[in-house]
Amino acid sequence: MEHTEVVLEVRNLVKRFEGLVAVDQLNFKVRKGRIHALIGPNGAGKTTTVNMITGDNPQTEGDVLFYGKSISKLPVYARANLGIGRTFQNIKLFSTMTVLENLLIGGQSKTTKSLLKYLANPRIAQKEEQQLKEKAEGILNFIGMYQYKDELVSNLAYGRQKMTELGRTLMGDPRLILLDEPAAGLNPSERKEFIDIIQKVFDQGVDMFLIEHNMDVVMNLSHDITVLNFGCKIAEGAPKEILENEEVISAYLGEGYRKQMKKEAEQNA
Ligand SMILES: Nc1ncnc2c1ncn2[C@@H]1O[C@H](COP(=O)(O)OP(=O)(O)OP(=O)(O)O)[C@@H](O)[C@H]1O
Ligand SMILES: [Mg+2]
Known part of the structure; x- marks a missing residue:
């Protein structure tokens, strides 16, 4: 070791x-x-x-x-x-948003490099958004959460909420x-x-x-x-x-x- x-x-x-x-x-x-x-x-x-x-x-x-x-x-x-990714002892999720939306927020810090770029070319933004969505869906699939992707976090059992938080952490690679x-x-x-x-x-x-x-x-x-x-x-x-x-x-x-x-x-x- x-x-x-x-x-x-x-x-x-x-x-x-x-x-x-x-x-x-x-x-x-x-x-x-x-x-x-x-x-x-x-x-x-x-x-x-x-x-x-x-x-x-x-x-x-x-x-x-x-x-x-x-x-x-x-x-x-x-x-x-x-x-370095983390999860919190007390879940920190947006409970009035869906599982997928929570993951998309987790992935944003990596792609939103320049707001100007988006304003100049909305199509780049659209493409990146699509890529981010595919990535989030892939992660949800991997952690067995795909079927819950459009559920509001507040409607999920506690275990599913914890899993959602792990998914959001994974969005940061x-x-x-x-x-x-x-x-x-x-x-x-x-x-x-x-x-x-x-x-x-x-x-x-x-x-x-x-x-x-x-x-x-x-x-x-x-x-x-x-x-x-x-x-x-x-x-x-x-x-x-x-x-x-x-x-x-x-x-x-x-x-x-x-x-x-x-x-x-x-x-x-
Ligand atoms: N922001 C803070 N201000 C003042 N004291 C704090 C703060 N955060 C933690 N403490 C104190 O520091 C000590 C360590 O707390 P910590 O939360 O790291 O413990 P822990 O090992 O995670 O405990 P648990 O198993 O209950 O989660 C405790 O005495 C706690 O009250
Ligand atoms: Mg603690």
């Missing part, structure tokens, strides 16, 4: 909110071809970390590197254009997607579908950074896990190691989890 290319690296990342150190001297590397999970208790600093990576809420100190280049001073759109609790609030069948789709996107060569509380999802998907507690990294490693790590069990997984694992191990023996 050590020799694979580093996609994302955070160095000595610190985020201070008034009177609170939300993330404290955080270091980790996300490697190519690995799904990297970030786990930890509520308030541990996971979303804050993602916001520093995307630029939505930049760091107080430290650096973020994408493919070896510092991006920590770039605005959000510039990082997105480099290939990300090389790395940061998923902030994609499976939260999903029922078991929606969860399974989401795992399959994330796996399918990953298989296309898109790297994944996953924040998730559901350990089923984490264990199913991730190759590497970083554990945060009160803004500090307390453990890092392969899923199996993390599950057996005493500090992770006491800070996050809990004794109940340990008992459950033991029971399952006995049943499988």
Whole structure:
């Protein structure tokens, strides 16, 4: 694993909110071809970390590197254009628009380079709009959402809304997607579908950074896990190691989890 290319690296990342150190001297590397999970208790600093990576809420100190280049001073759109996509813990969609329209909005930042160009030649605009629409339909097809393309987002089940958000993220051609609790609030069948789709996107060569509380999802998907507690990294490693790590069990997984694992191990023996 050590020799694979580093996609994302955070160095000595610190985020201070008034009177609170939300993330404290955080270091980790996300490697190519690995799904990297970030786990930890509520308030541990996971979303804050993602916001520093995307630029939505930049760091107080430290650096973020994408493919070896510092991006920590770039605005959000510039990082997105480099290939960093994200989904939000609380869905951010236009609920009174259709699924397709939401994707078209997600794709716009890439094509709308020059308004002047459009004013000068409406036909170019029409052509690009058509291309964008075909791209959106292709993505919806890929994530199993094509049949919902003309539905209003507000009429969709929660799982479908989450999937729509993933589709919108894919419109930006990300090389790395940061998923902030994609499976939260999903029922078991929606969860399974989401795992399959994330796996399918990953298989296309898109790297994944996953924040998730559901350990089923984490264990199913991730190759590497970083554990945060009160803004500090307390453990890092392969899923199996993390599950057996005493500090992770006491800070996050809990004794109940340990008992459950033991029971399952006995049943499988
Ligand atoms: N904009 C903000 N202003 C002040 N404090 C904040 C802000 N955003 C987050 N915090 C605080 O920073 C800490 C880390 O929050 P964060 O949202 O990153 O946690 P999290 O690990 O994502 O938790 P959860 O699992 O509940 O989503 C918390 O104590 C939170 O209250
Ligand atoms: Mg969070």
